[in-house]
Amino acid sequence: MSSLFDIIFRSHKNKASSLFMTTQHDLEKDFVLSERLDTKQMREVWNNTSKPYKLGASVIIAGISALIDYTGVPYLSNDKKQDIKLIQKHFGVLANTVHRKCFTEGNFFIWVNWNDKIKDLEFILFNFENMWNPVFDIDTGELIEVSFKHNFHYNDKSGNHCTANRIMRFTDKEIITTYDGNRPQGMPVKSVKKHSNGRLPLVFVRYNRSLDEVYGHGYIEAAEPYIRGLSSIMENRLIEDRRSSRKKLKITAKNPESFLLNTASVNGLVNENGEQIRSLDIEDMDIIFCAISENNVEENAEWLKPDQTAQDSLQIGSHMIQCIKEVLGTPDWVYPAKLGASYASVSAQVPSWIHHIENIRTRELTNIWQQLYDLCATILSNATGRRIVDTDVKWKRLDLETPELRAKIVNYMISSMKLARENLLMTDEEIRDYLDEYMNNLGEYSSLEKELPNMLDNLKKKSEAVKGSDEEEPRDQSDRDRPSEGENLNSNELRDKTSE
Numbered sequence: 001m002s003s004l005f006d007i008i009f010r011s012h013k014n015k016a017s018s019l020f021m022t023t024q025h026d027l028e029k030d031f032v033l034s035e036r037l038d039t040k041q042m043r044e045v046w047n048n049t050s051k052p053y054k055l056g057a058s059v060i061i062a063g064i065s066a067l068i069d070y071t072g073v074p075y076l077s078n079d080k081k082q083d084i085k086l087i088q089k090h091f092g093v094l095a096n097t098v099h100r101k102c103f104t105e106g107n108f109f110i111w112v113n114w115n116d117k118i119k120d121l122e123f124i125l126f127n128f129e130n131m132w133n134p135v136f137d138i139d140t141g142e143l144i145e146v147s148f149k150h151n152f153h154y155n156d157k158s159g160n161h162c163t164a165n166r167i168m169r170f171t172d173k174e175i176i177t178t179y180d181g182n183r184p185q186g187m188p189v190k191s192v193k194k195h196s197n198g199r200l201p202l203v204f205v206r207y208n209r210s211l212d213e214v215y216g217h218g219y220i221e222a223a224e225p226y227i228r229g230l231s232s233i234m235e236n237r238l239i240e241d242r243r244s245s246r247k248k249l250k251i252t253a254k255n256p257e258s259f260l261l262n263t264a265s266v267n268g269l270v271n272e273n274g275e276q277i278r279s280l281d282i283e284d285m286d287i288i289f290c291a292i293s294e295n296n297v298e299e300n301a302e303w304l305k306p307d308q309t310a311q312d313s314l315q316i317g318s319h320m321i322q323c324i325k326e327v328l329g330t331p332d333w334v335y336p337a338k339l340g341a342s343y344a345s346v347s348a349q350v351p352s353w354i355h356h357i358e359n360i361r362t363r364e365l366t367n368i369w370q371q372l373y374d375l376c377a378t379i380l381s382n383a384t385g386r387r388i389v390d391t392d393v394k395w396k397r398l399d400l401e402t403p404e405l406r407a408k409i410v411n412y413m414i415s416s417m418k419l420a421r422e423n424l425l426m427t428d429e430e431i432r433d434y435l436d437e438y439m440n441n442l443g444e445y446s447s448l449e450k451e452l453p454n455m456l457d458n459l460k461k462k463s464e465a466v467k468g469s470d471e472e473e474p475r476d477q478s479d480r481d482r483p484s485e486g487e488n489l490n491s492n493e494l495r496d497k498t499s500e
Contacts, residue, residue, distance in 0.1 A: 039105040041127040042220045045227065047105045055238075059324045060223050064103045070357050075367045078391040083384075085375045089371070090121055097125070102207035102365070106218030109146075111202040112375050114383040121376060126202075128215075132167065134161065141214055143204045145171050154184065172199050195366075197378050203371050207364055223327040230320040237313045251290070256289040259361030261463050266268040329356045354398050361395045369393040 044050035046064070048057045073095040076088050094110075101108045109126040126148050135145040147169040156162055164181035175193045183189070195201055206216035220227070251258040325332070331349045370393045377388035417434070420426040426434075 007387065039107060039218075042105050042218055045220050045224075046100075053227050053231050056227040057235040058318070059230065059321050060220060060227055060328070061257075062335050063325060063328040063330045064100070064219060066330055067103055067360070068096060068099045069362060070334070070353075071365070072396055072398075074361075074365070074393045074395055076373065077394050078389060081389060082220045083377075083380060083386065083388050083390060086121070087373060087380070090123065090376070091373075098205070098368070099365070101125070102205060102218070102368070104218050106207045106216040106222050107231075108205050109148075109202050110205060110372060112372070112379050113201065114379050120345060136214060141211075143200065145169070146200070146202075146204070156182075156185065170200050170202060172197070175201070196382055197375075199375075199378070201375070201379065203368070203375055206370055207368070216255075219328055223324045226320045226323040226327070230317055230324075233313050233317050233320070250290065251288070252290040252292065254292045256291055264324060296401060350400050353399065358395075358400050366393050366395075 041050060045053045045057050046061060048054055048061065050057070075082050075094050076091075078084060098110070107128040109128075109131070111124040111126060113122050113124060114120075115122045130148045130150055132147045132149040134143060134147075136142065137144055140250060147167055150166045150168075151163065152166065153161065153163050162182040162184075164179055164183045167178050169176040169178075173194060175195065176190065177193075178190045179187055180189075197358070206214075207218060209216035219454075251259065331353055333349065334353070373391070373393060377390075380386075381388045413435075417426070417431050421431060
């Protein structure tokens with residue numbers, strides 16, 4: 001039977017071996033976070049290039065993408081100056097990358113540098129795993145000095161493959177760069193670049209960091225056990241489904257080896273000399289050979305039919321997905337598969353989602369962008385000799401209302417503002433600040449002081465026009481006696497009696 005074994009298994013070694021492999025997992029390694037994840041692994045999960053997470057990463061990718069989209073781009077409240085517009089332009093380009101690395105990795109560095117060639121700011125990101133020999137203030141936890149070590153590969157002029165190490169050390173006065181190994185030709189072993197920023201020329205982004213912690217945390221770190229568990233469940237289900245869906249063939253013969261060879265010859269292709277050129281395809285079926293002994297006693301074998309576990313796997317997988325969503329704080333309707341839901345079905349979840357996004361903005365991201373603006377202003381001022389004015393980082397209001405609902409809100413809000421102004425309950429400046437939270441980019445109060453009363457009237461007319469156009473839409477005849485919005489049943493009954 002050794003040759004029979006060769007025919008079935010060894011001749012199809014690459015294929016057959018994959019069919020009979022079983023997955024083995026180390027429970028402690030897979031589901032228990034014994035140590036901190038590194039940011040390189042988090043990026044692999046985000047890009048779905050990490051094999052252990054491939055079948056479960058889509059949930060965290062879609063959830064973080066929704067957070068990035070709804071978070072939006074910060075804006076500078078005083079954007080009338082040309083220099084501030086320049087910084088705002090860079091913020092618009094950086095926003096998606098910064099927010100993505102905050103949500104996925106939690107820790108990274110933004111080096112702000114002045115490029116003399118293009119006369120503009122440039123931003124270079126350093127990954128957390130490249131940090132080397134950081135120095136922190138023991139009381140405040142702030143970064144005092146830090147170095148970055150990079151191992152890079154390149155080809156020299158002769159085409160030889162070379163490797164070298166670069167270490168960049170940042171202090172509050174200078175940037176020191178050293179090379180070792182096969183450094184590129186013409187590159188000095190050590191170079192020193194002094195600066196007059198009075199602080200580190202980079203921002204250490206530590207998202208979701210508690211006061212008693214040195215480093216921050218991304219969402220992938222918290223969701224990692226659930227992503228790995230979901231991936232393992234899906235992988236095992238695919239293997240089990242493939243096994244259970246394969247054809248199963250039971251053959252009883254006195255000489256199984258001869259039977260197999262003859263059957264392969266009949267079902268396969270033969271050349272002019274009768275030689276087989278294609279063997280029996282056993283990739284898509286399972287075969288059990290039962291021999292008949294000399295005393296005609298038939299040997300028997302049966303397939304084991306384990307109970308199906310598909311329903312249990314679906315329940316566990318759904319629980320894992322829900323855990324990932326809870327880590328992110330994202331409702332179901334922000335995921336692509338749920339975007340077809342009507343607004344009425346999600347309206348109850350909208351306030352909590354808005355509150356969640358506003359918390360992320362105000363408690364985490366505003367401070368990061370404010371630090372980045374202050375550093376940009378310092379470097380831009382040192383490079384150009386101009387004083388850059390101080391300004392605050394703000395966010396556009398998260399608008400999830402329908403146009404009809406927004407028109408009604410504006411109408412009621414403007415009416416209230418006019419009434420409060422007429423009764424001296426609110427000043428013009430207070431009205432402007434209130435409106436700015438709802439209708440971004442109104443400008444400074446000094447430029448609106450004279451126009452504010454007319455602006456209130458114009459906004460009220462526009463909102464009433466939108467509301468009126470909605471009410472003028474033709475109604476179905478069956479809705480003739482149905483009270484419209486804003487009417488009560490009593491007024492509707494009086495209207496009906498009057499029409500009689």
